[in-house]
Amino acid sequence: MSHMTQSPLQQLTGRPIIQAEEATPMTSEVTAPRREIGSEINSVFELSDVSVFYGSYQAVRQVDMSVGRKEITALIGPSGCGKSTILRCFNRMNDLVPGARVTGKITYHNEDLYADYVDPIEVRRRIGMVFQKPNPFPKSIYDNVAYGPRVNGTKKGLDDIVEQALGGAALWDEVKDKLAESALALSGGQQQRLCIARTIAVEPEVILMDEPCSALDPIATAKIEDLMHDLARDFTIVIVTHNMQQAARVSDRTGFFTADVDAEGVRHGRLVEFDKTTKIFSNPSDKRTEDYITGRFG
Ligand SMILES: Nc1ncnc2c1ncn2[C@@H]1O[C@H](COP(=O)(O)OP(=O)(O)OP(=O)(O)O)[C@@H](O)[C@H]1O
Ligand SMILES: [Mg+2]
Numbered sequence: 001m002s003h004m005t006q007s008p009l010q011q012l013t014g015r016p017i018i019q020a021e022e023a024t025p026m027t028s029e030v031t032a033p034r035r036e037i038g039s040e041i042n043s044v045f046e047l048s049d050v051s052v053f054y055g056s057y058q059a060v061r062q063v064d065m066s067v068g069r070k071e072i073t074a075l076i077g078p079s080g081c082g083k084s085t086i087l088r089c090f091n092r093m094n095d096l097v098p099g100a101r102v103t104g105k106i107t108y109h110n111e112d113l114y115a116d117y118v119d120p121i122e123v124r125r126r127i128g129m130v131f132q133k134p135n136p137f138p139k140s141i142y143d144n145v146a147y148g149p150r151v152n153g154t155k156k157g158l159d160d161i162v163e164q165a166l167g168g169a170a171l172w173d174e175v176k177d178k179l180a181e182s183a184l185a186l187s188g189g190q191q192q193r194l195c196i197a198r199t200i201a202v203e204p205e206v207i208l209m210d211e212p213c214s215a216l217d218p219i220a221t222a223k224i225e226d227l228m229h230d231l232a233r234d235f236t237i238v239i240v241t242h243n244m245q246q247a248a249r250v251s252d253r254t255g256f257f258t259a260d261v262d263a264e265g266v267r268h269g270r271l272v273e274f275d276k277t278t279k280i281f282s283n284p285s286d287k288r289t290e291d292y293i294t295g296r297f298g
Pocket of ligand 1: 077
């Protein structure tokens with residue numbers, strides 16, 4: 001990448017960044033807002049040879065990757081390359097898609113996530129999901145956040161749980177005086193933070209986010225990004241994003257997906273490269289990754 005005067009990460013974040021390989025101690029100015037992580041992954045999930053089919057169509061093939069505990073992992077790549085499909089594998093959401101089938105192995109804390117004895121509902125309680133479009137229930141702000149704990153049988157201490165979850169989602173101050181009002185009256189950015197509060201109220205271990213900021217303005221996006229950094233102290237986060245600045249700013253590791261066209265002209269998604277975000281954005285190993293992050297493709 002010697003032909004580049006500025007690394008893509010530098011272009012994307014507007015910050016000087018040292019090459020991942022030069023392990024000089026990073027100052028907070030250089031790394032902020034991202035953190036430095038080790039190359040070793042303390043993994044929560046491990047995917048090996050994972051393919052996902054919709055009927056006979058193999059949408060994504062042979063994915064091998066890990067998700068580090070209390071890290072933020074970003075999945076990037078052009079439309080249709082299977083990012084959402086892979087994200088849904090992490091909490092067995094594809095079980096709910098008619099005709100979807102997952103092959104290969106996915107472990108969660110070294111346990112086979114797809115074993116017969118694993119209860120997918122319990123999986124989804126521990127591995128929560130936030131969607132692209134904020135989807136609050138047509139209920140009060142309070143009832144949205146209390147929903148999950150109530151389903152789990154919690155009756156006492158709900159007020160505290162609601163306050164904590166709203167605080168964790170950086171929304172408490174904005175809504176504390178109108179908890180009984182409809183969630184639908186909140187702005188889009190507030191609704192998305194409410195959905196994050198609803199997700200963290202059941203104390204999941206992992207939060208999956210599928211383009212959580214794509215419907216939000218830059219200010220609301222910045223709030224959600226700050227929030228992700230705070231959440232990563234307690235939670236493991238996997239985020240799909242089309243916004244490369246966002247992937248570069250918030251994530252610790254990044255997986256770049258693309259779609260290959262086979263001999264019959266059928267497109268299949270695949271994971272091209274998975275590495276520390278600093279490496280992906282400063283010195284990617286694969287030409288396709290470089291072309292994508294520099295805007296020459298996709
Ligand atoms: N429910 C479904 N039934 C059939 N095919 C599907 C289904 N969901 C996704 N696909 C197909 O699987 C492939 C991967 O889709 P997916 O939604 O995972 O891509 P993506 O990378 O998330 O794209 P985008 O960036 O546009 O959201 C696409 O070809 C898509 O048409
Ligand atoms: Mg998608």
